[in-house]
Amino acid sequence: MDMPIHKPNSVFSAFKDLEDPRKRRNQSYSLFDIITISILAILCGADDWVAVNLWTSCNLSWLQEHEICLSGVPSHDTLSRFFRYVSPSAFETCFVHWTQNIAGAIKGVIAIDGKTLRGSNDKSRDGKAIHVVSAFAAENKLVLGQLATETKSNEITAIPLLLNMLDIQGATITIDAAGCQKNIAQEIRGKGGNYILALKGNQGHLHAEVESFFKQAVDVVPEEANCDYYVNEEKSRDRLEKREIWSTNDIDWLPQREEWTDLNTIICVRSTRSIKNHTSMELRFYIANERGCAEKFGLEIRSHWGIENNVHWQLDVSYGEDRSKVRKDNGPENLSVLKRCTMNLLKADTKTKAGIKNKRAKAGWSREYMMELLNGN
Numbered sequence: 001m002d003m004p005i006h007k008p009n010s011v012f013s014a015f016k017d018l019e020d021p022r023k024r025r026n027q028s029y030s031l032f033d034i035i036t037i038s039i040l041a042i043l044c045g046a047d048d049w050v051a052v053n054l055w056t057s058c059n060l061s062w063l064q065e066h067e068i069c070l071s072g073v074p075s076h077d078t079l080s081r082f083f084r085y086v087s088p089s090a091f092e093t094c095f096v097h098w099t100q101n102i103a104g105a106i107k108g109v110i111a112i113d114g115k116t117l118r119g120s121n122d123k124s125r126d127g128k129a130i131h132v133v134s135a136f137a138a139e140n141k142l143v144l145g146q147l148a149t150e151t152k153s154n155e156i157t158a159i160p161l162l163l164n165m166l167d168i169q170g171a172t173i174t175i176d177a178a179g180c181q182k183n184i185a186q187e188i189r190g191k192g193g194n195y196i197l198a199l200k201g202n203q204g205h206l207h208a209e210v211e212s213f214f215k216q217a218v219d220v221v222p223e224e225a226n227c228d229y230y231v232n233e234e235k236s237r238d239r240l241e242k243r244e245i246w247s248t249n250d251i252d253w254l255p256q257r258e259e260w261t262d263l264n265t266i267i268c269v270r271s272t273r274s275i276k277n278h279t280s281m282e283l284r285f286y287i288a289n290e291r292g293c294a295e296k297f298g299l300e301i302r303s304h305w306g307i308e309n310n311v312h313w314q315l316d317v318s319y320g321e322d323r324s325k326v327r328k329d330n331g332p333e334n335l336s337v338l339k340r341c342t343m344n345l346l347k348a349d350t351k352t353k354a355g356i357k358n359k360r361a362k363a364g365w366s367r368e369y370m371m372e373l374l375n376g377n
Contacts, residue, residue, distance in 0.1 A: 011341055011374070012036050014098035021085040029074045034082050036068055043342040043373065044364035047320050048335075049079040055364075062367070084329035088148060088337075091330075095337045096145035096165045099344065102376075108139035109303040110168060110193075112175045114155050115312045117332050118322040130332050133158045134340070135166055136311050138303040141347045143311060143340040148333040155179060160187050168193035172290075174304035177202055180287070186261040189289060196267070196300055199285040206256040210285045214268035217246055218283075226250045230294035242272040245298035249291045262289040267297050310347075315339060318356040345373045 012035065020031045041055035053076040056069060063069045074082075114133045133155050135144040145165055147158045155178045163173070163184070169192035175184065177200035188195045199207045217225035227246040234241045246268045257263050267286040272279065286301065315321040319339050326335050346359045349372070354362065363370040 011039060011098055011345065014101075015091075015094045018094055019087065019090055021087070022082065028071055029069070029078065033069050033071075034074060034079060037063065037074070038079065038083075038338055039341060040370070042338050043345060043360065044370060045360045048324065048326055049076040049083075052076070052079055080326070080328070080331060083334040084331045086330060086334055088330045088333040091334050091337050092146060092148075093165065095341060098341070099142060099144045100167055102344075103137060103140055103142055103144065106137045106140065106144070106168070106171045108137065108171065109300050110144065110166070110171045110173050111136045111138055111304040111307040112159060112162065112173060112179060113304075113307045113312075114149075114158075114178070115315070117324070117336060130336075131155070132333070132336055133162055134307065134311060135162055136307040137171075138306045141306070141310055142344050146337065146340060148336070156181055156184075159184055163187050163191065163193075170194075172196060172300055174198075174300060176304075182260055185263070185287075185289070189261045194288070194290050196286050196288045196297065196304075199287060206254075206260075206287070207285065209254055209256065210266050210268075210287070211283075213266070214246060214283070214285065217248075218244075218268065218270060222246060228294040230298050232298065238276050240274040243298060243302070244270045244272075245294040245301075246270075247288075247292070247294040247297050260287065263287055264289055264291050265297070267294075267301070269298065269301060311340075311343070314343060314356050318360065319343075348376060349373055 012032070015035045016032065018031060018035070020027075037056045038052050041052040044055060046052045046055050053073060056063065056073045060069060060073055112133065112135050114131050117130045117132060131149045131154065132146050133149065134146040136142070137144055145162055147162045149155060149158045159175065159179045160183065164187070168188065172194040173188050174196045175198065177198045180197040180199055180203055185195050185197065199210055201207055217227055222229035225246070225248070227248045230245045232243045234243075247265055249265045251257055251264070251266055254263075254266070265288040267288060269284045269286070270281065271284070272281045286297070288297065321336070321339065324332070324335070326332050342360075343356065346356050346363075349359060352359055352362065352369075363373060
């Protein structure tokens with residue numbers, strides 16, 4: 001089976017126009033070689049540059065049959081130095097272009113949420129860890145793109161930049177309370193998307209008005225409060241969760257309505273969890289531009305949390321991201337992009353009944369399986 005390096009939608013081809021930060025006279029290894037072996041090694045279980053170097057050394061004869069690494073194996077220092085100085089914004093742009101090509105138009109939920117790379121705290125950043133904001137297509141289970149910030153508070157500036165890179169026409173964007181901002185709602189609508197934004201105390205008066213309305217509405221029948229209502233229960237061993245959703249587009253009374261682009265609906269989710277003999281209850285509030293039913297909003301809000309299980313949890317458990325010691329300069333951001341690239345390839349395989357960690361192991365054990373992943377089979 002041929003290496004799919006020249007296919008238009010190949011993950012390798014996505015980075016072919018990346019600007020090389022190195023001086024030409026110092027180049028022993030091509031940009032193509034470095035990107036290709038990094039993607040292949042990480043797909044097969046490598047989590048840092050030392051492991052990428054070892055994987056390349058073990059597979060050098062096979063790689064050279066495909067005209068890769070004809071000059072030999074780059075050292076882990078060479079790999080580290082390259083990714084430290086590659087522009088992270090350019091690298092992330094290449095990643096976004098690849099995902100948009102393979103995903104096409106996304107019409108379902110795109111969840112946007114942040115994750116801190118806990119091992120990336122470096123003296124060059126005053127000891128701060130990098131915070132990565134990712135966009136996740138819930139139905140496709142595909143990471144569409146990411147941008148890094150130095151702190152969680154900078155999500156407010158990163159989200160509009162990420163949205164600007166994506167085709168969100170017809171999709172529903174879900175964001176937690178950190179991204180509940182008027183300019184973000186305006187950006188989403190301006191690009192033809194819909195929004196569901198979580199409300200918390202950072203939107204003081206709006207949050208207070210919505211909370212006050214629903215605290216009264218949940219105590220009467222939905223018709224009396226002019227709300228649509230939906231309830232869903234999930235049982236798992238000794239755990240029971242009941243989710244109740246109220247939504248209404250009768251919000252002419254809401255003082256802040258005109259301040260938000262196309263705001264038409266407010267939503268309340270009441271989650272009641274019972275684990276053994278302990279029961280807890282939580283109320284969460286949202287705003288949305290669409291006029292939909294409570295069931296639809298409940299499913300879309302539920303889909304948002306897929307980014308925690310399908311992206312953040314997987315990166316920590318299957319890729320050891322929080323334990324990573326890659327922390328110099330742009331290295332953590334660029335390694336994070338490579339991990340998300342390979343995660344998309346692994347998630348596209350729905351035939352292998354195994355988790356991401358075991359799929360990576362299988363790719364390392366079987367070149368045939370690795371090639372199937374790269375070819376999208």
